[in-house]
Amino acid sequence: xxxxxxxxxxxxxxxxxxxxxxxxxxxxxxxxxxxxxxxxxxxxxxxxxxxxxxxxxxxxxxxxxxxxxxxxxxxxxxxxxxxxxxxxxxxxxxxxxxxxxxxxxxxxxxxxxxxxxxxxxxxxxxxxxxxxxxxxxxxxxxxxxxxxxxxxxxxxxxxxxxxxxxxxxxxxxxxxxxxxxxxxxxxxxxxxxxxxxxxxxxxxxxxxxxxxxxxxxxxxxxxxxxxxxxxxxxxxxxxxxxxxxxxxxxxxxxxxxxxxxxxxxxxxxxxxxxxxxxxxxxxxxxxxxxxxxxxxxxxxxxxxxxxxxxxxxxxxxxxxxxxxxxxxxxxxxxxxxxxxxxxxxxxxxxxxxxxxxxxxxxxxxxxxxxxxxxxxxxxxxxxxxxxxxxxxxx
Amino acid sequence: xxxxxxxxxxxxxxxxxxxxxxxxxxxxxxxxxxxxxxxxxxxxxxxxxxxxxxxxxxxxxxxxxxxxxxxxxxxxxxxxxxxxxxxxxxxxxxxxxxxxxxxxxxxxxxxxxxxxxxxxxxxxxxxxxxxxxxxxxxxxxxxxxxxxxxxxxxxxxxxxxxxxxxxxxxxxxxxxxxxxxxxxxxxxxxxxxxxxxxxxxxxxxxxxxx
Numbered sequence: 001x002x003x004x005x006x007x008x009x010x011x012x013x014x015x016x017x018x019x020x021x022x023x024x025x026x027x028x029x030x031x032x033x034x035x036x037x038x039x040x041x042x043x044x045x046x047x048x049x050x051x052x053x054x055x056x057x058x059x060x061x062x063x064x065x066x067x068x069x070x071x072x073x074x075x076x077x078x079x080x081x082x083x084x085x086x087x088x089x090x091x092x093x094x095x096x097x098x099x100x101x102x103x104x105x106x107x108x109x110x111x112x113x114x115x116x117x118x119x120x121x122x123x124x125x126x127x128x129x130x131x132x133x134x135x136x137x138x139x140x141x142x143x144x145x146x147x148x149x150x151x152x153x154x155x156x157x158x159x160x161x162x163x164x165x166x167x168x169x170x171x172x173x174x175x176x177x178x179x180x181x182x183x184x185x186x187x188x189x190x191x192x193x194x195x196x197x198x199x200x201x202x203x204x205x206x207x208x209x210x211x212x213x214x215x216x217x218x219x220x221x222x223x224x225x226x227x228x229x230x231x232x233x234x235x236x237x238x239x240x241x242x243x244x245x246x247x248x249x250x251x252x253x254x255x256x257x258x259x260x261x262x263x264x265x266x267x268x269x270x271x272x273x274x275x276x277x278x279x280x281x282x283x284x285x286x287x288x289x290x291x292x293x294x295x296x297x298x299x300x301x302x303x304x305x306x307x308x309x310x311x312x313x314x315x316x317x318x319x320x321x322x323x324x325x326x327x328x329x330x331x332x333x334x335x336x337x338x339x340x341x342x343x344x345x346x347x348x349x350x351x352x353x354x355x356x357x358x359x360x361x362x363x364x365x366x367x368x369x370x371x372x373x374x375x376x377x378x379x380x381x382x383x384x385x386x387x388x389x390x391x392x393x394x
Numbered sequence: 395x396x397x398x399x400x401x402x403x404x405x406x407x408x409x410x411x412x413x414x415x416x417x418x419x420x421x422x423x424x425x426x427x428x429x430x431x432x433x434x435x436x437x438x439x440x441x442x443x444x445x446x447x448x449x450x451x452x453x454x455x456x457x458x459x460x461x462x463x464x465x466x467x468x469x470x471x472x473x474x475x476x477x478x479x480x481x482x483x484x485x486x487x488x489x490x491x492x493x494x495x496x497x498x499x500x501x502x503x504x505x506x507x508x509x510x511x512x513x514x515x516x517x518x519x520x521x522x523x524x525x526x527x528x529x530x531x532x533x534x535x536x537x538x539x540x541x542x543x544x545x546x547x548x549x550x551x552x553x554x555x556x557x558x559x560x561x562x563x564x565x566x567x568x569x570x571x572x573x574x575x576x577x578x579x580x581x582x583x584x585x586x587x588x589x590x591x592x593x594x595x596x597x598x599x600x601x602x603x604x
Contacts, residue, residue, distance in 0.1 A: 327457060328464075346464050347474045350444075357457045358464035359450055376450065383458025391460060 012288040013229070015083045016116070020291070021125065023050040023111075023118025024082040025075055028152045032127075036113065036148055039304075042138030046127065049152050050118025051075050051110035054094065055102035057158070063394050064158045065100055066149065067109040068166030068173035070371075071241075071298055072290055074117040077109045078102070083117075083289045092373050099381035104389070105162065112173075113148040114140035114298050116291035123224065123291040133293075135221035140297050142169070142305045146176045150184070162392055163385060165189035167370030168337065169298070172197075172305050175345065178326070179307055179318040187325040187388040189381065192334050192370040194341035195315050195348070196306035201336060204244055205299040208237030212292045221293050234292040235283030242282045247333040247366035251275060308348075315348035322349070325391070326356040327384040329370075329377060336367040357384065406576030407596060408434055411484060411510055414568060414598045415439050419481035422446070422506065424468045424498075425488035429456035436461070444480070446471060469493045472501035480506040487594075489513050490546045500562050503601040509564070512596040515571070517551030517589040536593060552588050552595040559599055568598040 028049045030036070035045025052075040057064060067077050067090065074081075078088040078095045094100045094107055111119035114137070122137040153161065164177045164185050171193025178188045197205075215233025217223055223230055243251075255275040259265065262272075271277040311317035326349055330342035339360050349356040361376045363369045370377070408431045415421060417439045423432050426445030429452075435441045445463035447453050456463035464471075468485065469492050483506035485498065490513055492498045502509040514537055515521075524532040531541040539546065550558070552571060559566055571579040571592025579592045588595070 325462070343474075350464075350474070350479065351476045353479070355444075355462040356464060357453065357462050358466070359453045359457070360465050361450065376454070380454050380457055383454060387458060387460030 009284070009288050012083055016289050016291075017123075019050075019082060019117050020121075020123045021118075025050050025052045025118060027051070027118060028110075028155050030151060034151070036144065036151070038138050038144045039141040040139045040144075044113075044120065044138060047113065047120040047148070048118070048124075049110045049113065049120075049148055051108060051152060052077060052079065053109075054078055054107040055105055057106040057156075058394065060394075061158050062160065062162060062392055063105045063389075064153075064156075064161050065105045065107045065163045065165060066153065066161050066177070067094060067100070067107060068145075068149075068164065068170035068177075069109060069112065070166070070168040070170045071302065072238075072286065072295075073170070074115065075109045075111045076117075077107065081289075084285075089371060092371075093378065093381065099378045099385065100163075100165065101385075104394070105385075108153070108156070110149055110152055112140075112145045112298065112301075114145070114294060114301060116294035119148070121291070122221070122293035122297055132224040134224065135293065137293070137297065139304075140301045142172045142176050142301050143180065143310075145301065146173055146180055149173070149177075150181060153184070160184050160186055162394065163187045163189060163388065165191070165381075166193075167191035168193055168367065169302050171337075172302065172307075175307055175318075176305075178322065178324050179310070182319075182322050182324060185324045186392055187327070187384070189327050189329070189384065190342075190345065191329045191377070192331055192337045192342075192367055193345075194337050195308060195318075195345050197302050197304075198341070201244075202303045204241065204336075205303055208241055209296050209299060211236040211240065212296060215292075218292065221296075223292070229287070230292045231287045234290065234295060235280075235287050237295060238286040238290075239279040239283040242279060244336045245366060245368040247335065247364055249333060249364040250366050250368075253364070254278070315344065316351035319349050319352040319354045322352060322354040324354065325384075325388055326354060327380065328356060328358045329380060330358075330360050331365070331367070331369040331374075332360060332362050333364045334367040334369065404434055405430070407486065407512055407572065407594065410570060410572070410596055411486065411512065412439055414510055414596075415441060415482055417441070420444075420479070421482045421484060422475070422480045423484045423486065424472065424502070425485060426456060426461075426463055427452050429459050429461045429463060431484070431486060432456065432461050432463070433459055468498050472498060472505060475501075475505045477504055478507065482506050482508045482510055484510045486510075486512050487514065490548050490550065492548065495548050495550075496558060496562065499558065499564070503562065503564055503599065507601055508567070509599045509601075510597065511555070511599065512594055513550065513555065514546075514594050515552045515589065515592045516549040517553060518593055519590050522590075552592055553585055555595060555597065556585065559597070563603055564599040564601060565604055566597055567600050570596045572596065 032045040171190035174190040212233040215230030218230035308315040330339040432443040483502040571588035
């Protein structure tokens with residue numbers, strides 16, 4: 001990295017650090033008396049959830065849509081990101097006139113507990129020591145994330161969410177919401193997700209975590225005390241993970257075997273191929289905005305997710321008698337959360353008698369498709385929400 | 395299709411199927427297309443309607459109508475449904491396009507207490523005549539595909555279907571043969587007459603024998 005780039009990168013991380021305690025979006029603060037009892041047995045308090053809202057809550061409070069973000073996402077769904085200056089991560093889906101229409105719905109998205117953009121996580125200050133929690137932060141589960149969101153929804157004075165929607169880890173939260181608070185979820189859109197994290201996916205996550213921990217600057221998770229960061233390890237973790245978000249076809253279409261800025265091989269270990277250069281960029285730009293420990297915690301939360309296990313091994317039992325209207329979507333080229341995972345959800349809902357629609361969308365864009373411009377996904381979402389809104393009387 | 399009933403806006407075979415369904419029951423329509431029958435059943439019969447459809451466009455159309463429809467295939471996905479999940483399982487003009495009609499029918503009768511099946515009758519006199527006179531595979535107004543690109547790989551006659559019902563141990567509760575323009579063919583006529591003059595058969599089956 002050149003000197004200028006390194007300085008820019010450090011500036012961005014400074015901005016990201018500022019977001020951790022004093023986010024530029026609204027924050028719901030919970031006192032020690034309102035502590036969060038977590039699956040791992042810990043009690044977290046005081047704690048806070050940083051969130052973003054779009055649109056207006058109607059008088060009946062029936063038009064609230066909770067968007068749940070994925071592993072490295074945050075609450076900035078449809079506004080310019082305060083750290084990176086990039087557009088919101090789901091601006092194609094959420095906004096005025098978009099499928100999740102902020103002219104009609106009141107959209108809420110909160111940074112997950114364990115995250116690093118204003119919600120309490122391992123980079124937040126531990127009130128007991130005044131220093132960042134690091135690894136003394138309790139391990140987080142998807143259910144902990146959802147319980148924290150429910151506390152926020154309570155505070156916003158909303159009894160029932162019109163819809164809970166999200167892809168990937170966001171989809172896991174959608175499923176958890178529907179199982180944990182069936183009466184508070186009118187409709188649910190789990191996209192490109194699974195009711196349990198597969199052994200292969202846990203394996204990928206473990207490689208990422210080991211990359212972070214192998215960085216000498218990780219320092220047992222106490223890197224913040226020393227003013228350093230395991231940037232190289234986190235970048236490698238991101239590079240590995242990023243491959244799993246794409247598909248072979250998409251990689252081939254984008255890069256093939258093209259060389260980066262040269263016509264002949266240089267016989268070196270520079271970023272020779274375009275695909276290498278792309279991955280390095282993904283790694284470096286991720287490090288600018290994301291805390292390494294947070295990456296460990298949030299990947300861990302996904303690994304622990306197995307909804308059926310909470311219901312005696314039966315996923316159908318998780319949704320038995322549910323009134324929530326579901327629309328499940330998957331993508332043909334997604335090998336991280338393949339269609340079979342979505343079908344397992346659909347079968348469980350069918351077995352439990354739940355109202356469910358399912359669509360498998362043809363695309364070669366891999367798991368990332370849920371974040372991209374996929375007209376079929378938008379059309380299905382719009383149709384599903386329109387029909388649900390009619391049923392809800394909004 | 396020739397079966398559009400201009401006065402109602404609904405297809406006659408759909409209206410016939412909807413008459414066979416008890417109000418307020420649970421119904422699965424396999425191969426539900428754009429959801430027209432499911433919508434009819436929901437609005438007219440107050441049923442809890444679900445569907446399976448192969449095409450994504452069909453599923454999207456259904457979802458936009460507020461129907462609960464999953465993208466899937468009668469041949470592969472019925473086996474995933476639990477026993478007795480529905481009161482009726484409907485297969486409308488689709489059985490001839492399945493790879494294994496017998497297994498599909500058995501699954502329908504396992505998932506639902508009753509099954510409703512409609513299909514084009516390959517025993518109709520015009521089809522027989524076409525094969526007999528021209529010596530070529532019949533191509534008609536309703537069955538307009540050439541043999542080499544047809545999705546219809548398992549044609550049967552009304553009598554063939556009756557014997558399949560017998561083989562899978564189903565009781566025929568009601569059977570109707572429809573002629574051109576969807577009119578019922580001689581209600582009291584014998585099977586051979588239906589098999590000759592019915593363009594399609596619509597069957598209401600019950601699991602098990604009397």
